[in-house]
Amino acid sequence: MEDFLRPYHELFIRKEPRQTLxxxxxxxxxxxxxxxxxxxxAWLEGVNYHRIYSFLVTSRWDERTLESI
Known part of the structure; x- marks a missing residue:
């Protein structure tokens, strides 16, 4: 999983959004x-509904960068 998500790390400056992803x-x-x-x-350790919701709703997404990964 870590290798798969590594290209996306540059999109998130802070550690918490990377972990939530x-x-x-x-x-x-x-x-x-x-x-x-x-x-x-509820199923996974290290994350909760509010953190996932905040990640999905308030994170700024650079569509061009996402599409190029």
Whole structure:
């Protein structure tokens, strides 16, 4: 997972958003029957619903950079 997400690290200056990205993607790739911020936050250690929600809603996304990765 770390190798896969490494190109995205440059998009996030702070450590916390990088960790949240890793936890969120791990949850999306899991066997959870319902994959949303609430279930992922309850299932995984090191993250909760509010942190995932904040990450998805308030993070600034540079679409051009995301598309080029």
């Amino acid at each position: 890793e936890r969120y993607v791990t949850g999306l790739l899991s066997d959870l029957p319902r994959k949303n911020g609430e279930t992922i936050g």
